[in-house]
Amino acid sequence: MLVLDGNLSNDVLKTLVARAKMLRVPTLFEPVSLTKCRNILGKDGKILPVDYITPNEEELRSMLRHPDVAASEAIEHMSAKTLIQRMGLHEEHGVTTAIVTVGAEGVVFSKEPGSFESSQVAAAPPIADGSNDVVNTTGCGDSFVGGFVHGIVSGKGKTESIDLGQRCARAAMLSESAVNPQLAKLIKV
Numbered sequence: 001m002l003v004l005d006g007n008l009s010n011d012v013l014k015t016l017v018a019r020a021k022m023l024r025v026p027t028l029f030e031p032v033s034l035t036k037c038r039n040i041l042g043k044d045g046k047i048l049p050v051d052y053i054t055p056n057e058e059e060l061r062s063m064l065r066h067p068d069v070a071a072s073e074a075i076e077h078m079s080a081k082t083l084i085q086r087m088g089l090h091e092e093h094g095v096t097t098a099i100v101t102v103g104a105e106g107v108v109f110s111k112e113p114g115s116f117e118s119s120q121v122a123a124a125p126p127i128a129d130g131s132n133d134v135v136n137t138t139g140c141g142d143s144f145v146g147g148f149v150h151g152i153v154s155g156k157g158k159t160e161s162i163d164l165g166q167r168c169a170r171a172a173m174l175s176e177s178a179v180n181p182q183l184a185k186l187i188k189v
Contacts, residue, residue, distance in 0.1 A: 167186055
């Protein structure tokens with residue numbers, strides 16, 4: 001799997017996505033920030049055809065904003081689940097799977113590509129481990145992506161990989177450092 005992030009320029013992202021598609025290598029785009037999340041958009045305003053995107057809710061809204069002000073205003077009031085269903089992530093943008101982190105509510109993700117009517121979106125609740133001691137949120141998104149990618153490349157299914165990603169994000173929240181030293185044990189490396 002080729003993991004890309006918003007720190008790369010649009011030209012570099014286009015080249016890498018095209019090359020990966022040619023080689024049949026799955027791709028994942030991690031937006032990094034509100035400022036950089038739009039680097040994955042082509043000149044037509046559509047998201048480049050990556051297999052997975054892992055934005056948080058605000059990054060997804062930014063990626064889907066339209067020059068039409070009325071359309072952009074409507075986006076501001078949609079939930080992550082509605083955004084995935086209505087905004088044509090599969091049909092119009094070519095994104096196979098959208099995995100949207102929604103903070104304390106967990107993750108919303110598309111189970112399989114399809115039209116608006118048949119699009120299946122599932123919610124994965126946050127991991128309940130009995131601890132409410134959030135120490136640090138720095139690194140949670142990166143830890144989520146790392147756990148998810150590890151799961152996918154290890155042959156786990158999408159739902160099981162999302163669960164692993166959530167457990168890694170939770171571990172990051174419980175650590176004073178951005179990368180919890182216990183992550184290797186969690187993913188059994």
